[in-house]
Amino acid sequence: MQxxxxxxxRDYTDWAACYEIKRxxxxxxETVVRDRLRKAKSQGDISLADLNSPCNGSDASGCVIHAIVxxxxxxxxxxxxxSAAFVRRHTVRIYSRGAxxxxxxxxxxxxxxxxxxxxxxxDFARQRIMVYSYEVWQGQQQLYWYDPRNxxxxxxxxxxxxxxxxxxxxxxxxxxxRRTLLHPSQLPVLIEExxxxxx
Amino acid sequence: xxxxxxxxxxxxxxxxxxxxxxYEARYGLRTNTFTSFTRRAVAG
Numbered sequence: 001m002q003x004x005x006x007x008x009x010r011d012y013t014d015w016a017a018c019y020e021i022k023r024x025x026x027x028x029x030e031t032v033v034r035d036r037l038r039k040a041k042s043q044g045d046i047s048l049a050d051l052n053s054p055c056n057g058s059d060a061s062g063c064v065i066h067a068i069v070x071x072x073x074x075x076x077x078x079x080x081x082x083s084a085a086f087v088r089r090h091t092v093r094i095y096s097r098g099a100x101x102x103x104x105x106x107x108x109x110x111x112x113x114x115x116x117x118x119x120x121x122x123d124f125a126r127q128r129i130m131v132y133s134y135e136v137w138q139g140q141q142q143l144y145w146y147d148p149r150n151x152x153x154x155x156x157x158x159x160x161x162x163x164x165x166x167x168x169x170x171x172x173x174x175x176x177x178r179r180t181l182l183h184p185s186q187l188p189v190l191i192e193e194x195x196x197x198x199x
Numbered sequence: 200x201x202x203x204x205x206x207x208x209x210x211x212x213x214x215x216x217x218x219x220x221x222y223e224a225r226y227g228l229r230t231n232t233f234t235s236f237t238r239r240a241v242a243g
Contacts, residue, residue, distance in 0.1 A: 015230070022215035025212045033205070098214030099207035100203060
């Protein structure tokens with residue numbers, strides 16, 4: 001399996017993340033139903049509707065992201081005010097997939113044809129970014145990207161995917177460094193970083 | 200919304216099923232084949 005193409009790498013990591021989220025929800029479902037049936041058994045008669053009561057809490061950060069999903073993405077969510085001058089326009093949006101899963105994607109355009117492409121799949125229930133992809137382009141040339149596999153939730157992710165330190169664009173000989181992001185930054189940090197290229 | 204219901208858990212499962220179908224169609228592989236393949240790659 002090749003991982004030379006960053007888009008394919010994103011697909012593979014997102015594919016694995018979706019599978020992991022599904023498995024998590026299936027396990028959660030089994031646990032909740034088993035517990036509720038056990039409790040119901042001791043109480044006698046039960047309505048199936050009673051099983052569907054809330055079962056899992058969420059803290060404020062999850063609620064904030066939920067609020068963004070439902071109210072729309074504001075410029076203040078994208079960058080600090082001192083970085084705003086670098087941004088010409090953006091197509092970043094957040095939308096929900098399922099009840100407690102969100103996807104953030106789009107691109108942010110800067111001067112000098114610099115573009116930051118972003119993708120994140122978020123699990124609000126566990127307050128985790130399950131997979132991300134951040135790529136910086138200048139025109140048709142990809143300058144660098146952040147390796148999404150560093151936070152891949154799947155423990156059995158292949159070592160083979162980790163071996164390539166460079167990648168090649170399919171139609172050219174451009175080789176770009178892959179960057180490592182050990183702690184996923186928020187967009188303001190990424191935007192500030194691109195802004196430094198313009199200074 | 201600050202708590203999860205069984206209905207919401209099921210919604211998440213269905214949503215992830217749709218994503219998995221999308222990737223299966225794109226790459227012509229079932230998800231279990233994909234995960235088996237990646238596990239074998241780990242084992243070498």
